[in-house]
Amino acid sequence: MERAQRGDRDAYGALLTDVASPLLRFLRRRIADPHELEDVYQDTLMALHRARHTYDPSRPFEPWLFAIAHHVAVDHLRYRVVHMSREVLVEELPDSAVDPSLAPPRLEEMLDRLPPAQREAFEMLQLEGMSVADAAERIGITTAALKVRAHRAYKALRALLGG
Amino acid sequence: MAETTPIDTARTKAVVRRLLDDAAPVRRLRPPLMRLGLWLIVVAIVGAAVGASGVRPDLEIRLRDPFYVLEIGALGVAGLLMAARAFQEAVPGYAARWPSRGVGLGLVLVAAMLWLRQPVNGELALAEFITTGIACSARTLALAALPWCALLIAIRRGAPLAPVRAGALAGGGAFLTAAFLMRIDCRLDEPLHLLVWHALPVAAGVGLSAVIGLVWLRRWRSRPPR
Numbered sequence: 521m522e523r524a525q526r527g528d529r530d531a532y533g534a535l536l537t538d539v540a541s542p543l544l545r546f547l548r549r550r551i552a553d554p555h556e557l558e559d560v561y562q563d564t565l566m567a568l569h570r571a572r573h574t575y576d577p578s579r580p581f582e583p584w585l586f587a588i589a590h591h592v593a594v595d596h597l598r599y600r601v602v603h604m605s606r607e608v609l610v611e612e613l614p615d616s617a618v619d620p621s622l623a624p625p626r627l628e629e630m631l632d633r634l635p636p637a638q639r640e641a642f643e644m645l646q647l648e649g650m651s652v653a654d655a656a657e658r659i660g661i662t663t664a665a666l667k668v669r670a671h672r673a674y675k676a677l678r679a680l681l682g683g
Numbered sequence: 684m685a686e687t688t689p690i691d692t693a694r695t696k697a698v699v700r701r702l703l704d705d706a707a708p709v710r711r712l713r714p715p716l717m718r719l720g721l722w723l724i725v726v727a728i729v730g731a732a733v734g735a736s737g738v739r740p741d742l743e744i745r746l747r748d749p750f751y752v753l754e755i756g757a758l759g760v761a762g763l764l765m766a767a768r769a770f771q772e773a774v775p776g777y778a779a780r781w782p783s784r785g786v787g788l789g790l791v792l793v794a795a796m797l798w799l800r801q802p803v804n805g806e807l808a809l810a811e812f813i814t815t816g817i818a819c820s821a822r823t824l825a826l827a828a829l830p831w832c833a834l835l836i837a838i839r840r841g842a843p844l845a846p847v848r849a850g851a852l853a854g855g856g857a858f859l860t861a862a863f864l865m866r867i868d869c870r871l872d873e874p875l876h877l878l879v880w881h882a883l884p885v886a887a888g889v890g891l892s893a894v895i896g897l898v899w900l901r902r903w904r905s906r907p908p909r
Contacts, residue, residue, distance in 0.1 A: 527708035536699055540690045558689035562698045567904055569702045571842035573709035574774050587776030591844040 522577040536565065542582075543589055550593045556600075564592045630680045638673035645670050712841050715770035715777065722766060725833045726860055729826055739870040754797040758863040761790035766856030769834055772849035773841025784852070791859065798877040816880035819869055823861045823884040831857035831888070835895060842903045843896070850896015851889050858888035 523531035544561060551557045567588050575584050631639050644655040645666075656666040689695055712718075745751045764787035771777045834853040843849035862885050869881070 524706065525709050525711055527706055529703055529706045532706045533699075533703050536702065544688060544690060554689070558692060558695065561689040562695055565695075565698055565702060567842075569705070570904055571775055574712045574842045576711070576714055576774065578714075579777075583776035583778065584774075585776070587844060588842070591775070 521572070521575050521581060525572060525575065539568075539585060543585070546586055546589050547593055550590075551596070556596065560593055560596050563596065564589045567592050630677055633680065634673055634676055638669050638676065641666055641669035642673040642677070712774065715767065715774060718770045718837055719763075719767050722770070722830065722833055722837065723763075726830050729829055729860075730864060733826065733864050733868050736868075738867050741870065742867055750797055750800065754794050755863055755866045757790040757794040757797070758859055758866060761787045761794070762856050762859030762861075762863055764790070765852050765859060766830075766834060769838055769849055769852035769856050772843050772845060772852060773838045775842055775844050787855070787859075794862075795878070795882065798874050798882075801872045801874045801877070803874060812876065815871060816876060819865060819871075819876070819880040820884045822868070823858065823865050823881065824888070826864050827857045827861035827884075827888055830860055831892065835892070835900070839900055839903065843900050846896040846900035847893050848896070849900050851893035853896070854889040854892025855885075857892075858885040861885075861888075 521535055524535050543564060544557075547557055547560055547564065551560050568585065571588055575581070631642065634642065640659065641655065644650045644658065645652065648655075650658070652663050652666055652670075656663045659666075713721075739745070764783045768779065768784050768787070771779055831853065834857055835850070838849050838853055862881055865881055871877075
């Protein structure tokens with residue numbers, strides 16, 4: 521950890537590999553659901569990363585690590601309890617989640633209603649996940665012009681969704 | 684087929700890659716004891732300002748009273764212990780070797796009990812009680828302000844896992860130190876004056892500091908690392 525604090529990428533990588541199993545064992549005792557466990561594990565790694573400057577090499581590493589893991593797990597459980605208490609359980613699920621006549625149009629239909637330039641900007645940025653710079657380069661316009669097109673597309677879609 | 688653990692998923696691997704890409708050198712937090720020492724320099728500056736502006740005229744006589752010495756000593760040590768615990772709260776997993784928080788609270792109780800044995804001056808007019816009291820409260824706040832801000836900023840540099848507790852301890856450290864300085868500054872020993880105008884600002888300061896902790900000190904998990 522001391523070397524990781526000094527910016528040694530390899531040492532940091534080795535540390536994250538070393539802590540993986542004990543960390544997972546620790547979290548498994550608190551979180552049963554595998555999907556939640558994955559989220560909490562990742563959150564713990566990120567918290568460890570953000571708190572890495574607080575580790576004092578003259579003190580043992582495990583209490584520091586597990587205190588962070590415990591904090592993240594408790595935070596997660598608290599969040600889950602708060603959200604579960606707001607959910608309403610029903611006896612029977614409705615046949616359809618919403619009345620089809622009231623449902624918003626599908627994305628495809630909404631995109632068809634956009635001008636081609638706006639649709640293209642939206643698809644590149646949101647569906648293909650391209651960066652603004654890459655998307656602008658592909659169609660040969662400036663990034664500012666692309667942002668304007670994307671902004672107009674978002675505005676039009678919001679209007680179609682009734683927002 | 685081997686079971687996929689959260690370590691092996693693509694998402695986790697992406698997170699680890701991102702953390703490694705962001706593995707810039709960090710400035711290590713100094714040990715809590717050293718940080719406490721630096722904080723005491725701030726307190727000493729405030730104390731020097733109190734000394735320069737003039738302490739209570741009967742201080743020399745009062746210092747001959749062992750109960751007075753015990754009382755201000757209890758306040759000073761309680762403030763110091765609270766500040767020390769606040770610095771420790773900024774380091775995850777830092778286990779205190781002895782129950783310093785409990786001892787600090789005990790010392791506060793001792794100081795409060797000693798206040799109650801002061802003679803009651805029933806002739807103090809209400810208007811005077813309020814005007815002198817408001818001045819004392821304002822002065823307590825003014826004396827606490829610098830050590831309080833310094834403590835909160837210092838804790839925020841760390842990673843407090845219990846932000847409300849860390850905030851309350853920071854408030855306790857700063858306001859009890861201010862209460863200690865007020866006892867060598869304010870010439871009134873009236874129990875009611877002390878309980879209302881010296882103790883209540885400390886309690887309010889601790890409460891406010893806990894709220895600040897809840898709002899401000901918890902953000903270390905979402906800020907970019909130093």
